[in-house]
Structure formats: structure tokens, C-alpha cells
Amino acid sequence: MKADETTKLKTPGELVDEVESLAQAAKNNHRLGESYVIQSNARVITSNAKNEIAIIDLTRKLEEFNQKAGDQTQKLISLTWAIVILTVLMLIGLGIQIWSG
Numbered sequence: 001m002k003a004d005e006t007t008k009l010k011t012p013g014e015l016v017d018e019v020e021s022l023a024q025a026a027k028n029n030h031r032l033g034e035s036y037v038i039q040s041n042a043r044v045i046t047s048n049a050k051n052e053i054a055i056i057d058l059t060r061k062l063e064e065f066n067q068k069a070g071d072q073t074q075k076l077i078s079l080t081w082a083i084v085i086l087t088v089l090m091l092i093g094l095g096i097q098i099w100s101g
Contacts, residue, residue, distance in 0.1 A: 012056070015049035 022045060 012049070012053050015045070015052060019046050019049060
């Protein structure tokens, strides 16, 4: 296995194909020792596949959360500017009332 292949996340489909391939190899293998090793590898790969799928899902949820948080931040900035503008207008109106009267 090349170094860059170990760091690349596989898609869920690739992981399922790999697990099915190992499971089929275990079924086709009649020698108990080799079959046990293949089945162990299939369990480990299945566990890794579940972990990678969970990581992919978590990454997508974090991206969605970050997008929503960014949208909320923009709304909060707009609201803050609206409050500043209304406060300035209120102070100008108060100044006009004081000077006129």
C-alpha cells in the first residue's frame, strides 16, 4: 500500500465493496486458519468503514453548522448596525427637540 493511499478516506461505497470482497474470499476459502484471518480482517475493515463513515458524516454536519453559524453572524451584524442607526437617529431627534425648545 502506498503512503498516499493510507491517508486518503475511502468513500462508503468503496468500503462496502472491500468488505464484501473480503467476506466473499472468506466464504471461498476452505482452510480454517486463512479463513479466520480473512474474517478478522473483514471485521476490522468493517469497523474502520463505520468509523470513516461516521467521520464523513461528522465533517458534513460541521460544515453545515459552520454555514448556519456564518449566516447567523451576518444577521447579528445587520441587526447591530440597525440598532446603531436607530440610536443615532434618536439622538439627533433629541438634539433637535432640545435646541428648538
